[in-house]
Amino acid sequence: MEFIEGGICAATGFTASGVHCGIRKNRDKKDLSLILSEVKAAAAATYTTNLVKGAPLKVTKDHISDGYATAVICNSGNANTCNANGIEIAEQMSTLLAEKLGIDAKDVVVASTGVIGQPLDIEPIKNGIPELIAKLSKDGCADAAEGIMTTDTVKKEVAVEFEIGGKTCKMGGIAKGSGMIHPNMATMLVFITTDVAISPKMLQQALQSDIKETFNMVSVDGDTSTNDMVTVLANGMAGNKTIETDNDDFKAFMTALNTITVHLCRMIAGDGEGATKLLECKVVNAKDKETAKTVAKSVVCSSLLKAAMFGADANWGRVLCAIGYSGADVDVDKIDVAFKSQKGTIPVCENGAGIEFSEEIAKEILLEKEIEIDINLNDGEENSTAWGCDLTYDYVKINGDYRT
Amino acid sequence: MEFIEGGICAATGFTASGVHCGIRKNRDKKDLSLILSEVKAAAAATYTTNLVKGAPLKVTKDHISDGYATAVICNSGNANTCNANGIEIAEQMSTLLAEKLGIDAKDVVVASTGVIGQPLDIEPIKNGIPELIAKLSKDGCADAAEGIMTTDTVKKEVAVEFEIGGKTCKMGGIAKGSGMIHPNMATMLVFITTDVAISPKMLQQALQSDIKETFNMVSVDGDTSTNDMVTVLANGMAGNKTIETDNDDFKAFMTALNTITVHLCRMIAGDGEGATKLLECKVVNAKDKETAKTVAKSVVCSSLLKAAMFGADANWGRVLCAIGYSGADVDVDKIDVAFKSQKGTIPVCENGAGIEFSEEIAKEILLEKEIEIDINLNDGEENSTAWGCDLTYDYVKINGDYRT
Numbered sequence: 167m168e169f170i171e172g173g174i175c176a177a178t179g180f181t182a183s184g185v186h187c188g189i190r191k192n193r194d195k196k197d198l199s200l201i202l203s204e205v206k207a208a209a210a211a212t213y214t215t216n217l218v219k220g221a222p223l224k225v226t227k228d229h230i231s232d233g234y235a236t237a238v239i240c241n242s243g244n245a246n247t248c249n250a251n252g253i254e255i256a257e258q259m260s261t262l263l264a265e266k267l268g269i270d271a272k273d274v275v276v277a278s279t280g281v282i283g284q285p286l287d288i289e290p291i292k293n294g295i296p297e298l299i300a301k302l303s304k305d306g307c308a309d310a311a312e313g314i315m316t317t318d319t320v321k322k323e324v325a326v327e328f329e330i331g332g333k334t335c336k337m338g339g340i341a342k343g344s345g346m347i348h349p350n351m352a353t354m355l356v357f358i359t360t361d362v363a364i365s366p367k368m369l370q371q372a373l374q375s376d377i378k379e380t381f382n383m384v385s386v387d388g389d390t391s392t393n394d395m396v397t398v399l400a401n402g403m404a405g406n407k408t409i410e411t412d413n414d415d416f417k418a419f420m421t422a423l424n425t426i427t428v429h430l431c432r433m434i435a436g437d438g439e440g441a442t443k444l445l446e447c448k449v450v451n452a453k454d455k456e457t458a459k460t461v462a463k464s465v466v467c468s469s470l471l472k473a474a475m476f477g478a479d480a481n482w483g484r485v486l487c488a489i490g491y492s493g494a495d496v497d498v499d500k501i502d503v504a505f506k507s508q509k510g511t512i513p514v515c516e517n518g519a520g521i522e523f524s525e526e527i528a529k530e531i532l533l534e535k536e537i538e539i540d541i542n543l544n545d546g547e548e549n550s551t552a553w554g555c556d557l558t559y560d561y562v563k564i565n566g567d568y569r570t
Numbered sequence: 571m572e573f574i575e576g577g578i579c580a581a582t583g584f585t586a587s588g589v590h591c592g593i594r595k596n597r598d599k600k601d602l603s604l605i606l607s608e609v610k611a612a613a614a615a616t617y618t619t620n621l622v623k624g625a626p627l628k629v630t631k632d633h634i635s636d637g638y639a640t641a642v643i644c645n646s647g648n649a650n651t652c653n654a655n656g657i658e659i660a661e662q663m664s665t666l667l668a669e670k671l672g673i674d675a676k677d678v679v680v681a682s683t684g685v686i687g688q689p690l691d692i693e694p695i696k697n698g699i700p701e702l703i704a705k706l707s708k709d710g711c712a713d714a715a716e717g718i719m720t721t722d723t724v725k726k727e728v729a730v731e732f733e734i735g736g737k738t739c740k741m742g743g744i745a746k747g748s749g750m751i752h753p754n755m756a757t758m759l760v761f762i763t764t765d766v767a768i769s770p771k772m773l774q775q776a777l778q779s780d781i782k783e784t785f786n787m788v789s790v791d792g793d794t795s796t797n798d799m800v801t802v803l804a805n806g807m808a809g810n811k812t813i814e815t816d817n818d819d820f821k822a823f824m825t826a827l828n829t830i831t832v833h834l835c836r837m838i839a840g841d842g843e844g845a846t847k848l849l850e851c852k853v854v855n856a857k858d859k860e861t862a863k864t865v866a867k868s869v870v871c872s873s874l875l876k877a878a879m880f881g882a883d884a885n886w887g888r889v890l891c892a893i894g895y896s897g898a899d900v901d902v903d904k905i906d907v908a909f910k911s912q913k914g915t916i917p918v919c920e921n922g923a924g925i926e927f928s929e930e931i932a933k934e935i936l937l938e939k940e941i942e943i944d945i946n947l948n949d950g951e952e953n954s955t956a957w958g959c960d961l962t963y964d965y966v967k968i969n970g971d972y973r974t
Contacts, residue, residue, distance in 0.1 A: 218894030218902050218922075248890055250923045282887025283924035392891050469873070470969050477970030483686025486652055487796050490622030498622050518622075519654045520687035559963045565874050566881030 167425060173307035173323030176338040177361040178403040179204035182306035184313030187294025189243040189286075198291060199313030200263070200298045201238040201357055206273060207401035209235035210370035212377055214394035220245055221252025222276045223395055225260065229272050233366025235399060236273040238357055239263050239298075240314050242342070246278040246286040247392045255286050262292050266299055275397055279316055279342060279355055282392060311340040314355055317564055318342055322433040328422045330415045333406040335362045337422050341430040343386075343437075354434060356381065356396040358426060362419055363402035364409040371412075372420055373398050380427040383459065383552040385467045386438035398423075435466075435553035436536070440560030443475055447539040450549045457494045457543070458550035464492030465539060466554030475537060476556035480505055480528035482514040485539060500544040507534035571829060577711035577727030580742040581765040582807040583608035586710035588717030591698025593647040593690070602695060603717030604667070604702045604710075605642040605761055610677060611805035613639035614774035616781055618798035624649050625656025626680045627799055629664065633676050637770025639803060640673050642761055643702075644681040644718050645695060646746070651796045652687040659690050666696050670703055679801050683720055683746060683759055686796060715744040718759055721968055722746050726837040732826045734819045737810040739766045741826050745834040747790075747841075758838060760785065760800040762830060766823055767806035768813040775816075776824055777802055784831040787863065787956040789871045790842035802827075839870075839957035840940070844964030847879055851943040854953045861898045861947070862954035868896030869943060870958030879941055880960035884909055884932035886918040889943060906946040911938035 175182050184199040209230040213223045229235065239259055246252050256276050264271035278286065301309070311321040325338030343354025364372075377396060402408065409415045436444035447465045452458035465471060468488040474481040482503050489496060503515040509531045514523050531537075579586050588603040613634040617627045633639065643663055650656050660680050668675035682690065705713070715725040729742030747758025768776075781800060806812065813819045840848035851869045856862035869875060872892040878885040886907050893900060907919040913935045918927050935941075 214895075216891065216894035217900065218890045245887075248887060248919070248923050281885075282891060283919070285924075392887075392894060469965075473966050473969030476966060479970065481685075483649075483652060483796075486622050487620065487686060490620035490796060491618075496621065515652070515687065519652050520689075557966055557969075559966050561873075562877050562880060562961055562963050562966060565877030565961075566883065 167326050167328040167422060170325050170327045170336065172325045173311060173338045174201055174340050174357060174359045175304045175307040176325035177336040177359045179361055179401045180359045181302040181304055182310035183298050183301035183303065184306065184309030185294050185297050185301060188290035189241055196309060196313035197241055197243045198294045198298055199240045199310040200302065201310060201359065202267070202302055203236050203399055203401040205401050205403065206234050206236050207399040208233060208364055208366040208369045209275065209397065209399050210366065210373045211395060211397040212373060214392060216392045218248065218392045220247040220278060220393035221249065222246055222256045222278045223393065225253060225256040226275050226277065226395065229260065229274060234273060235275050236269050237263060237267060238275040238277070238397065240277040240355065241291060242279050242314050242316050244278060244280040244284055244286045245282045245393050248283040249285050251285065255288055258288050259291055262295055266295055277355055277395055279314060279393055307340065314340065314342040316342060317439050318437055320437050322430055322437070324426055324429040326422055326425050328418060330362060330406040330418050333404050335404040335406060336360065337362065337426055339426045339430055341434055343434045354394055356430060358398040360398065360400045361402065361404040362400050362409065363404065363406050364400045364419060368409050368416060369398055369400050372416070372423055376420065376423050376427055380424065380431050383463060383550070384431050384435050385463065385554050386435065431553050435555050438555030439564045440558040441555030442558055443556045444536045445475055445539060445554040445556065446536065447541065447552045449541045449543065451546055452543045452548045452550070453546035455548045455550065457496065458548045460492050460494040461489050461496065461541060461543070462550045462552035464488045465541065466552045469557055472554065472557035475532065476558050478529050478532035480514055480525065480532060485541070486515065486518065489541070496543055497545055502542040502544065504540040505531055506538040506540055507531045507536060509534055571730050571732045571826060574729050574731045574740065576729045577715060577742045578605055578744050578761060578763045579708045579711040580729035581740040581763045583765060583805045584763045585706040585708055586714035587702050587705035587707065588710065588713030589698055589701050589705060592694035593645055600713060600717040601645055601647045602698045602702055603644045603714040604706065605714060605763065606671070606706055607640050607803055607805040609805050609807065610638050610640050611803035612637060612768055612770040612773045613679065613801065613803050614770065614777045615799060615801040616777060618796060620796045622652065622796045624651040624682060624797035625653065626650055626660045626682045627797065628657060629660040630679050630681065630799065633664065633678060638677060639679050640677040641667060641671060642679040642681070642801065643667050644759065646683050646718050646720050648682060648684040648688055648690045649686045649797050650682040650690040653689050655689065659692055662692050663695055666699055670699055681759055681799055683718060683797055711744065718744065718746040720746060721843050722841055724841050726834055726841070728830055728833045730826055730829050732822060734766060734810040734822050737808050739808040739810060740764065741766065741830055743830045743834055745838055747838045758798055760834060762802040764802065764804045765806065765808040766804050766813065767808065767810050768804045768823060772813050772820060773802055773804050776820070776827055780824065780827050780831055784828065784835050787867060787954070788835050788839050789867065789958050790839065835957050839959050842959030843968045844962040845959030846962055847960045848940045849879055849943060849958045849960065850940065851945065851956045852953070853945045853947065855950055856947045856952045856954070857950035859952045859954065861900065862952045864896050864898040865893050865900065865945060865947065866954045866956035868892045869945065870956045873961055876958065876961035879936065880962050882933050882936035884918055884929065884936060886924070889945070890919065890922065893945070900947055901949055904948040906948065908944040909935055910942040910944055911935045911940060913938055
């Protein structure tokens with residue numbers, strides 16, 4: 167497998183675009199994005215588990231219930247959530263786009279992100295759709311990635327090339343997500359495209375299985391958004407034999423999907439609101455998978471540890487504390503902890519108790535941009551990884567006055 | 571019931587003291603506290619549910635297993651947790667104190683708070699005990715309250731006077747707790763004294779019942795400490811008929827206890843690390859108690875809402891979001907939300923959707939030091955309250971480099 171350029175336009179048959187239509191006041195910030203497949207694509211999606219769900223999620227769920235979609239439209243600047251007419255507006259977004267594209271409104275995936283509880287005006291979207299369609303191109307990925315950003319500081323796109331049954335296939339993704347991130351069964355907004363031929367059923371199975379180990383293991387601030395959604399469109403234009411069962415081709419597909427999703431997870435966590443560092447917590451030798459996941463996630467969610475990482479302070483007691491309250495059944499006296507970065511590795515705790523270490527070397531390691539927190543439970547053979555970021559002044563600043 | 575002066579020394583037969591013994595480098599900061607009852611007192615305690623437990627908790631649990639205690643010793647600056655010789659040190663603290671006081675070491679409650687995973691040297695404690703005993707007095711409450719403080723910015727003490735069976739009784743408490751606060755079945759360090767005559771069994775029952783609605787409903791940062799503990803000593807010197815059953819006297823005792831604990835909860839939350847505001851989330855008309863509690867706690871734990879409150883931003887969508895991911899089974903379309911302070915009340919959401927409101931008035935209300943978040947689930951008759959604080963730059967600053 168090889169990383170390539172092109173993001174969501176890398177796969178054969180996909181084009182994209184992004185424009186400023188006027189939902190946001192800042193004219194330099196794109197706020198409406200489109201992804202289009204030349205032919206109808208198998209579609210799969212997962213959604214937030216938050217009981218308060220954005221109207222677009224409900225509409226999308228209905229639209230792709232037949233397993234297929236052709237286009238994705240997504241606005242930023244307004245989440246279209248907790249609005250009395252939210253469903254109506256989301257349906258209008260689909261219908262207005264479908265009419266101009268000459269497709270069925272039921273083949274449109276619709277998404278929104280931004281502030282909750284403010285009515286979304288359809289006018290700017292209606293006025294922006296013609297330009298959005300006019301700008302569709304194979305080079306449009308960056309614009310589309312930009313159009314879905316909110317407090318993100320970097321565009322998040324990735325693509326890979328791989329082989330299935332002798333055919334060259336491609337898969338790419340874009341994501342947005344920086345705050346209100348603590349996905350559960352789905353996450354922030356992620357759009358993945360591929361030219362692999364795969365049945366809707368196997369596509370949904372692949373996605374649901376993958377997110378448990380990827381997006382559901384990311385946390386920026388413990389707040390599960392109302393609008394989280396991951397969608398995959400697979401249009402079959404690579405020409406491989408359609409994947410209909412859990413065979414070797416499906417495994418190759420899963421590997422490609424996991425490469426895309428892990429890459430996006432790391433980008434989302436590293437670009438967490440206000441973050442200066444990516445935290446990757448690797449738990450090994452747990453007695454079962456659930457224990458490994460619970461421990462890894464509890465550690466990346468600890469506000470105290472996140473603040474310590476911001477200060478490059480090797481305060482490993484907070485790692486032990488977060489393991490202890492995680493709810494996982496672990497033997498505290500067997501736990502080893504080490505901090506790691508490209509500057510090296512420093513063990514700080516063995517058998518649940520502190521060991522002597524150089525604070526200077528620890529500081530040097532923790533001043534890097536990507537920090538690994540290695541936890542060995544010495545209690546079995548299961549592993550898991552979770553991703554998070556540090557807690558900084560800027561997180562507070564960004565969220566202290568997000569709406570103005 | 572009447573609030574009175576005197577804190578933990580208010581009740582007949584209790585004296586206290588606090589000194590600087592040298593665990594902390596700063597000579598102006600007291601780091602060792604003592605509470606003594608003239609006669610053996612009924613004792614009850616609840617402890618953290620964190621699997622990583624401070625050594626002092628294990629020793630205290632053993633010591634008060636017979637239901638009685640005479641003295642409490644507590645140091646700050648070092649949690650005596652995750653140390654290979656922790657139990658030994660906690661036992662030494664008890665023994666050294668008991669010898670000088672001429673009591674049984676098994677009648678000593680021992681507690682520690684501070685950094686995790688650094689060996690606790692017994693020498694300063696040993697050297698400090700004579701001065702600690704020499705300074706015991708009815709005026710020693712403030713010193714004792716100071717000796718247990720870590721990042722707290724204010725001393726937390728309270729006392730009340732009430733009547734049981736015609737006898738005047740008193741009860742007082744001190745607490746410490748500012749960060750790593752998200753108690754579960756127990757909390758931070760709280761010491762309560764009373765001269766009420768009550769059996770150890772009824773005392774434990776009163777405490778366990780009370781904390782579910784008080785300390786367990788406080789969260790500063792979602793991190794459940796390894797050293798949380800609440801203890802009550804009741805020495806019977808008020809001369810009331812000993813409370814042995816769930817009678818009217820027990821109810822009067824529970825009311826007094828709840829007055830003390832709610833007061834301390836508010837002080838702890840309001841003095842959360844870096845906090846500028848106390849948040850009080852009142853959930854009413856839930857279909858059951860558990861739903862009310864789950865919703866209230868989820869809201870005060872939301873990093874996003876906490877940051878919004880810091881910015882005095884009436885971002886009520888974050889309240890809905892936190893209710894939605896709380897895990898409670900609520901009907902989103904029935905929820906009303908209002909913000910309240912001494913400047914007034916402003917409804918912001920009705921039936922799960924936003925309503926028009928004046929941002930200026932909302933700002934004025936939210937700029938106050940004590941904010942109430944009122945949530946009406948319109949789905950039953952159960953209520954609950956949770957306490958928290960805002961998330962500020964200073965929380966990050968304090969925890970970015972706590973150890974240095």
